[in-house]
Amino acid sequence: MAAKFGTSGLRGLVGDLTDGTAAAHARAFARHLRQTGMADAGAPVFIGRDMRASSPEISAQCAAALNAEGLEPVDCGMLPTPALALYAMGKGAAALMITGSHIPDDRNGVKFYRPDGEIDKNDELAISSLAPACNEPLPVAQIMRDRSSEANAGFIERYRGFAPGGLLSGLRIGLYEHSSAASDALAAILQDAGVDVIRLGKSSVFIPVDTEAVSQETRTLAAGWVRSQALDGLVSADGDGDRPLVVDETGQVLRGDALGLIVARYLGADAVVTPVTSNSGIESRCPAEVRRTRVGSPFVIAGMSEALAVGRQCVIGFEANGGVLTGNAIKAGDAELAALPTRDSVLPILCAFAAARAAGQSLSAHVAGLDLPVAASDRIENFPTAVSQALVTELSKDEAARNRFFEPLGQVSGVDVTDGLRVALESGKIVHLRPSGNAPEMRIYSEAATEALAHDLIARTRDRVRAVTGKE
Secondary structure, three states: OOOEOOOOOEEHHHHHHHHHHHHHHHHHHHHHHHOOOOOOOOOEEEEEEEEOOOHHHHHHHHHHHHOOOOOOEEEEEEEHHHHHHHHHHOOOOOEEEEOOOOOOOEEEEEEEEEOOEEOHHHHHHHHHHHHHHHHHOOOOOOOOOOHHHHHHHHHHHOOOOOOOOOOOOOOOEEEEOOOOOOOOHHHHHHHHHEEEEEEEEEEOOOOOOOOOOOHHHHHHHHHHHHHHHHOOEEEEEEEOOOOOOEOOOOEEEEEEHOOOOOOOOHOOEEEEEOOOOOOOOOOOOOEEEEEEEEOOOOOOOOHHHHHHHHOOEEEEEEEEOOOOOOOEEEEEEEEEOOEOOOOOEEHHHHHHHHHHHHHHOOOHHHHHHHOOEEEEEEEEEEHHHHHHHHHHHHHHHHHHHHHHHHHOOOOOOEEOOOOOOEEEEEOOOEEEEEOOOOOOOOOEEEEEHHHHHHHHHHHHHHHHHHHHHOOO
C-alpha cells in the first residue's frame, strides 16, 4: 500500500488508491468505529467528494467497503469538506471525504471523520494497522441514499445572518471558481450577505490551486480580474473548499495566517492554536493565548482540545494555509455557528471583509494595519520525499552542516525543530524547511523586512537545497 496518511488524511497516486487501498482503509475505518463504540451496525457514514476525475470511482469503492462492514454509506455528492463534516457531526455520524485537496489530479485521497469530528493521530495509527487485513474482494456497490442537497443547504444556512445590517452590502467581489467544490456554496453565502458576486474562471477539469503556495500564474490571473472587473476583492478556495484564497482590491494575495489572525480578533478569541509555520508576529498582535503546533489539522485540533480543557470560551485554530477551525459554538452577527473542528474556507473570507468594513477600511488597509512581519512561502515540486527528509534531519542534528548550509544566507542565531527545521538568522530573517506530508515537495517558508527580501530568501534557500542535494 503506497498511499499513506499525511498532514490531513490518506494521500497517494490515483492508482495507489484505486487498487483497493482506499477501500481497505475505509473497511479499517469502519472496523475502528465499531470496535471503539463510535458506530453500531447499520449506522450511516456520509460520503462526499471533490471534482477530481478519480473521485467518483474511489467514492464507490469506499461505499462498497463500508457496506461490507455492516455500515450504511450515504451519498452527499460533490460538496466542500467543511459542509460534509458539519452535516455528519449534526447527525452524530461518521464521514469520508474523497479528495486530494490542492495536489495534482493524478493524486487523490480520503479524509476520515468520526461522529465528533476529524480523526486524530491515534485513529490514523489504528486505521493503518487494520488496513492490511482489510484488502478483501468487495461486494457489488449498491445505490446509496442521496443527501447532497440537504448537506449543501445546511452549510449555506450556517452563515445566514453572519453580516447583519447590510455590513457587506454593495461589495463587488470576484469568485474564482476553477474546480473547487466550494464555489456554489461560496457564491450563495456571499450573495445572501448582499455581496455582488462576479463568478470567474469556472473549469470542467480539475485545477490544483494551492492557497498556501500560490502560483505566479494564479496571482497574475487574480490581479488581472481585480483590475478589469473593478473588484473590492476576489476569493476562491482549494479543491475541497477547506482552504481560502483572498485577494485584496489592489490584486495582492493575502497570507492565510493573516486571515486567521483577523478571524481571531474579529470573533474575540481567547485561545488561538496555529502551527509553527504561521507568522511569528501573531502572539504580539492578538490578545488571546497562542499555542504553536506541528503542521496538520490533527495537531491543531489536539491543541484546541487542550485549550477547551482549561476553560477557554472562544477557541480558534488556523493554519498558514488560511483554513480556520472553531472549537466552541460562537455567535457572529445574527448567526449561531456550531463548533466546526475542521478547516473551513468560508469563515476567514467572511471575517476578512466584515472586519475591514466594520473598521471603515479597504481590505488592503485593514491587513496593513496588522503590521505583521512580511512572510512568504513556496515549494520545490516533484522533490523526492526521502531526499527532503534526509536533508532536514541532517541539518537539524548536525550544527556544523547546518552552519555550512545557511552560511550564504546569514549567521544562524536560533533553531526550532517542532516541525521540519525553522532557523532564525542574526539579521532577523527566518527560513523554514519542511518536507510536505501530502506530496513529494519541499516546503520553504520565510520572514523578512520586505516582501522582496522574503521571496529572495526563499529563492536563495531553494538554490541551496538543490546545490546540496544535487536534485533539480
